[in-house]
Amino acid sequence: MSDSPRGSALRLIFLLKTIASGPHHFLLAELAESTKLPKSTLHRLLQNLVQTGLVERGRGQSYRPGRELYLLASQLVSRFDLARSAQPFLHALVEKWQETAVVCAYSPADHLATILRTVQTDHPLRFAVEQGSRFELAWGALGRSMLAFLSSGEVEAILREVKTGPLSGKPRPRREEMQDILEEIRRDGYARYFDGGFDIAGVAAPIFGADDEVLGCIGMTMPSSRFQPDLEDEQARSVREAASKLSEMARICYS
Template structure:
């Protein structure tokens, strides 16, 4: 009778893993901010095309602002439409969809500031007649978290959630001054407790802003007013500055500073 011989075959792990030299530790994963997915960044670039407040864009404009080929922009826009980030009108124009608005509400709610900030802005607008805004720093941009429009027919118009640069504007100087700003304008803002800008971001716009703090002196953001230079010149801005500073201090106390 033939004898059957059995041989134990060790289980082979078919998962592919990169070879690593013995004795050398595995390379650590890069920080989250350095991990990138280019397709996601291109899709986000389409959304950033509306960051200046533009309501509607044709595909050619959208792709040009995002730095993409129209064919690439069209494919990415399709995915953004499916998830509610974009809406395409019957005339072929694109506009932001409901999802950014919903996420923006969640973003603002995360700060838990609205109950105190909105009344403060209302008081500032009543006392100055100019548009009030509360700004926070996000990376290398400032975000208008809350705003209260001026009742005057000629006024500064800015949307909540609008992103603006950090290198010019009164609120930008305050945000930089109380984070990591080292320029002379930041030193001045820290020294006097407020910042004034005349025609920096826009030659026709002036602004005054002051810092707002929370518990344990934690810096939260900048509150201020903005308006046309013809109404808010250098003299008027310095007159309004004490009102802005006083409101910033009151708001800081209400927020636990």
């Protein structure tokens, strides 16, 4: 867990996010350990959340996410649930190409992406993708397919933060080389990635919402040893079509 924020408002938001991603029942001491917040501060914040129904008292001294929190989440999800909406497209990609398909969401707050849903290929030789994991946008087809379509300010901020690759430990490409890579992605409408040293390859395309903001991406990952350059165009077309349909659905929901 990263250092806890300062200020009541930020701590309250931080606490809600921790509760939403944690176990269904929790004790004050357990929450203090995971958030690194003083118990006195947590107790005060929890009382505010209990009063609003966002947190409820459980058995004994335990707490649990409140029904009002579930209601808020369901109201947002009912508008457009990217993971659920992408599910049939992921299965279609796996059925057609026999490669693992992935959908990711972009978080502008911390410039990271989250793997929302994966559908694994049955092929015994495959690249494992962990659902729920977070990653930087400067690496791989998934990350770069989103990075290329962010504002110049966001791209600059992300490139300043990123120094070395999470798998290789190699420094990221020089700024001029990255700009060329991103320009090619914008031109083609998808990103490709190939690293024979770590046996990983993939293709991915961005998903847009209202006002063309980047919501995430959809793509396929595979061992580089099974990547076939002569199939890249067709695979790219498949992921671009899936991304386009998901973007259309999102724009309708957010309009």
